[in-house]
Amino acid sequence: MHNRLRIRAQRAPKGKWIIGHGWNEANFKKKRFPKLADLDQASPDNPVVLYHQCGRLCIANSLALKLAEVTKETKAPQGGKIDKDAQTGELSGILRDNATDLIWKMVPEPSEEEIMNAVSLAFEKIVEAGITSIHWMVLSTIELRIIKKLLKNKLPLRIYIIIPISLLKNWTHSELSKDTCNTLVKVGGVEIIADGYLSAKKAALFQPYDDDPDNRGSLLCTQEKMNSLAKMVHDANLQLIIRATGDKAIDLALTAIEETSKLAPAKTSRSRIEQAALLNESLLQRMKQQNVIVSVQPRVVASEFAMWAAIRHLGSKRAKWLYPLRKMIREGIRVIGGSDCPMEPLNPLLGIKAAVTRDCFPQEKLTVDDALRIYTLNAAYSSNEEDIKGSIEEGKLADFAVLSRDLKAISPGEIEDVKVKMTIFEGRVVHPKSFSFNNC
Numbered sequence: 001m002h003n004r005l006r007i008r009a010q011r012a013p014k015g016k017w018i019i020g021h022g023w024n025e026a027n028f029k030k031k032r033f034p035k036l037a038d039l040d041q042a043s044p045d046n047p048v049v050l051y052h053q054c055g056r057l058c059i060a061n062s063l064a065l066k067l068a069e070v071t072k073e074t075k076a077p078q079g080g081k082i083d084k085d086a087q088t089g090e091l092s093g094i095l096r097d098n099a100t101d102l103i104w105k106m107v108p109e110p111s112e113e114e115i116m117n118a119v120s121l122a123f124e125k126i127v128e129a130g131i132t133s134i135h136w137m138v139l140s141t142i143e144l145r146i147i148k149k150l151l152k153n154k155l156p157l158r159i160y161i162i163i164p165i166s167l168l169k170n171w172t173h174s175e176l177s178k179d180t181c182n183t184l185v186k187v188g189g190v191e192i193i194a195d196g197y198l199s200a201k202k203a204a205l206f207q208p209y210d211d212d213p214d215n216r217g218s219l220l221c222t223q224e225k226m227n228s229l230a231k232m233v234h235d236a237n238l239q240l241i242i243r244a245t246g247d248k249a250i251d252l253a254l255t256a257i258e259e260t261s262k263l264a265p266a267k268t269s270r271s272r273i274e275q276a277a278l279l280n281e282s283l284l285q286r287m288k289q290q291n292v293i294v295s296v297q298p299r300v301v302a303s304e305f306a307m308w309a310a311i312r313h314l315g316s317k318r319a320k321w322l323y324p325l326r327k328m329i330r331e332g333i334r335v336i337g338g339s340d341c342p343m344e345p346l347n348p349l350l351g352i353k354a355a356v357t358r359d360c361f362p363q364e365k366l367t368v369d370d371a372l373r374i375y376t377l378n379a380a381y382s383s384n385e386e387d388i389k390g391s392i393e394e395g396k397l398a399d400f401a402v403l404s405r406d407l408k409a410i411s412p413g414e415i416e417d418v419k420v421k422m423t424i425f426e427g428r429v430v431h432p433k434s435f436s437f438n439n440c
Contacts, residue, residue: 009043021051026307036093054199127431130401130420133158156430162189189239195249203246210315230256243274297340298354305360337374353415398427
């Protein structure tokens with residue numbers, strides 16, 4: 001990481017912020033957090049903040065801390081922590097939970113040009129991976145303006161927009177052209193966040209973490225508030241998407257979905273739980289009864305067991321209910337697959353391999369057919385588009401990828417070596433053929 005940061009800093013204008021995310025100390029040779037001195041040496045003239053894989057943990061260099069006016073005397077905000085050296089009391093550069101906001105509020109908003117350049121690069125990488133449709137989790141109104149500009153171009157993929165609940169009150173169909181209800185771009189869902197991540201022990205659980213008896217995680221809203229937010233989404237005729245990781249948070253989400261289902265049918269009624277991790281038999285049956293879509297990231301499943309040591313943190317009895325993909329599919333629950341990029345690699349073939357080669361609780365392995373389905377037809381179903389895409393059939397859109405090998409004719413361990421030879425979108429080659437957004 002030190003060398004990559006140094007190279008990036010050498011290319012950046014002096015004083016420009018450098019932002020990164022996705023690091024995990026378990027992937028480092030020394031299995032430790034980065035050090036403040038390492039960041040300072042690699043980037044002395046540019047403020048740096050690098051976010052951990054779990055999100056609400058970061059390390060900043062001295063220049064970033066100075067700009068944010070964070071010193072060893074600074075008191076951490078409620079719900080946050082500023083790490084210091086146990087002997088000297090000096091800052092380590094590590095900030096946790098709400099303390100990460102001290103740095104983030106100093107990071108300038110990117111310009112539309114910067115975002116457009118990033119989008120262009122992202123689209124290039126996406127089609128290289130054989131992907132023809134994405135679910136774009138929007139974070140700000142500026143992204144909605146960018147998407148509107150993208151419509152002036154010949155897009156290389158389809159975009160299903162998901163906005164956070166915080167933007168729903170300000171969002172109207174007029175922010176995007178009326179053509180956004182076509183097959184290229186549409187605002188489809190609204191996300192509500194119920195709890196935090198397992199890796200940070202913020203996922204809300206009914207019982208404490210096995211190695212942390214005083215910690216059950218925490219919910220980010222009450223049941224009453226969740227029900228109210230869910231109704232707002234229903235009334236807007238958009239898909240209800242609740243990110244819930246722990247079993248207590250999933251219970252909260254399902255109750256909100258059950259309450260919403262009693263209302264008059266909405267135009268978009270396929271409710272979805274994002275990153276549903278820790279389940280039990282009761283939650284499984286409630287999901288089935290409500291026809292809930294469950295969105296998972298198979299590479300995250302592997303990381304939870306291999307890097308986070310899920311069995312140690314949850315105990316073997318609960319850990320067997322961590323992402324029980326095969327159980328869900330056997331029960332008829334519609335499971336869809338994603339990448340959780342940039343926290344995990346974008347390549348869906350790596351997700352497919354993770355789903356079919358699961359080491360911990362291998363009874364939850366998927367077949368290659370099932371793994372392919374969660375990334376194709378099931379994903380299309382989740383956005384109400386299974387009639388036009390998700391499978392290669394006469395009358396459907398000509399969106400597909402050509403692979404170097406048949407996934408069903410090779411051993412599971414060889415899947416990650418398969419190459420995307422060609423990506424076809426609307427009947428035209430978008431990879432390896434290049435494209436650009438020159439009209440914006």
